Amino acid sequence: METDFDIVVIGSGPGGYTAAIRAAQLGYKTAIIEKYHTLGGTCTNVGCIPAKALLDSTEHYHQALSKFQLHGIQLSELHINFTQLINRKEQVVKQNTSGLDYLMKKNNIQVVRGVASFQSNKQVKVTGENNSETTLSSKYFIIATGSKPATIRGVALDKKRIISSTEALSLKTKPDSIIIIGGGVIGVEMASIYARIGVAVTIIEYMDSLIPSMDRELGKELKKILAKTGVTILLTHKVQSVVNNGNHVVVNYLDTTDTPYETRADYCLVAVGRNPYTKGLGLENTQIELDEKGRIKTDKQLRTAEENIYAIGDVINGPMLAHKAEEDAVFVAETINGQKPHLNYLLVPNVVYTWPEVASVGYTEEELKKDNIAYRVGKFPFQASGRARAAMDTEGFVKVLSEPKYGELLGVHIIGPRAADLIAQPVTGMHYEITDEDMFRMSYAHPTYAEAIKEACLIASGQGSINI
Known part of the structure; x- marks a missing residue:
């Protein structure tokens, strides 16, 4: 050697x-x-x-x-x-x-x-x-x-019933129920996996939004979508302890008024970051x-x-x-x-692989407000996309934030079909500092999901929209 x-x-x-x-x-x-x-x-x-x-x-x-x-x-x-x-x-x-x-x-x-x-x-x-x-x-x-x-105070991973995403990806049998601590990227992805196959899933999140590090409108929309699949979502709740009782876990948590609650499940997945x-x-x-x-x-x-x-x-x-x-x-x-x-x-995209997918690049609206940066908003729903209607994938939207004077893209946030792939175009645009008008004046194939980006940029530029 x-x-x-x-x-x-x-x-x-x-x-x-x-x-x-x-x-x-x-x-x-x-x-x-x-x-x-x-x-x-x-x-x-x-x-x-x-x-x-x-x-x-x-x-x-x-x-x-x-x-x-x-x-x-x-x-x-x-x-x-x-x-x-x-x-x-x-x-x-x-x-x-x-x-x-x-x-x-x-x-x-x-x-x-x-x-x-x-x-x-x-x-x-x-x-x-x-x-x-x-x-x-x-x-x-x-x-x-x-x-x-990572974990939180009062919760120790035993890798048996109190688990991380590592163990959750390799369970031997399908559980009947699972409690997920954390509504970030890992938490919502694991919730999607198990809720789709009939597992009773509860997400307990300390913050007031799912995927709280991303634009808040994305988390709000994702909450609606996950709720439709049967996921119970408890925001602004704080977990106090988790106990493995052999064939199930007991999770104790508080709401905003410090009222205590207790919930049981087959597993508790801790998804509070790394x-x-x-x-x-x-x-x-x-x-x-x-x-x-x-x-x-x-x-x-x-x-x-x-x-x-x-x-x-x-x-x-x-x-x-x-x-x-x-x-x-x-x-x-x-x-x-x-x-x-x-x-x-700033130009590293963030993606959540739920369905519909969530993808984001650049500044969030909350960040722009905090820093007193002027911006325009262009928002286009996939419900109005011909391609999305044909595929029965109409949930979500494209949201474009641009600078008012010159139209430079400040942030693009997508929740919808193929968002993980669609975000590459805004990343390219922002890398080369092109404007919202540049983005909508390019030719887009029709019908495609990408046309929603074109429409959102058109709206952000202040020139209206062409329904597709």
Whole structure:
């Protein structure tokens, strides 16, 4: 095994494997360290990819149950094979991790299995199976160790009935009921998965809105949509404790008047965010510092207090998103290479893979109001979209926020069919600083969901709308 490298990446999630690949492409002798048996980190193994596989599977079932008959498709004896549901998810994960193994070999990246710990700013010790130890030396290091599920006071994860999203994605049997603490991205996605297949789902959220970090109109609309699928949503409620009683859990919580309540369910899923993972990294053997939230401090080049050590992704400040970690990764590899790349976190889109999907980029209306920034609003409902009506996907809207004088796009917020894909066009527009008028004067294919963006931009510009 080689032990001397130009760049060593610690962690093989989206940030880690992207950093390693870009570094290798730029001609650096590269290694990547991963403590688990498979590459891909949380996103590939127990996060983004398996969640989307289950979201797609359960949405197919929901469509068959609720809409196929209206399309003229008759089914009989429709039922869920929960074991196959999970098995397909596992196959999707396996395909992705196998793809990463191939990319490592293709790019001549050495994969080192084990837990990395800095001995100095020039060396890391890797402890593998049976406590075997290997020391790697490198000119540069990139820390990409990601994050782990967080919890709240009074609630301890036991991974049996009080679970995180990791366990919720791999249950052996379909539960009858589940309580989800947290109405953020993970909470609403997991609620969608289980509510669609007939599980009684309750979301308990401390804030006064679902997906509270996004534009509030999105959370308001999503609440209506999830309620239609049978999800019970309790906003401005505070969980006090969760107890595993063997075959069920008991959740105690308070409302705004501090009135206590008690609810039982088969499982309690804790989805209150994630914490950066730096445990066991040996940072005390370096000059690297953590901030008040446990994140690694970096400068604008994502360099730590050690000039040759960089950090990316969930372990530093910024949105905890796989694609943000990938952007960090390329930025750092190219910075080490002497290039002058650019990062703008404001233009990193945020997506929720419920159905309809939710996607957002730029400023929210609340942020613009808080900062006293003038803006115009253009809002177009999918109910008025010919393509959406043809597909029976008419819930939601496109909301465009633009600057009044010149029409520069300030933010675009979508809840509706294929929002995750549609948001790419506003991201492109904002990246090149084009205006609301530029956006609506381009030709859009008809009929398409994207025409809703055109109409919202037309309205934002103050020139009315053309109903499609």
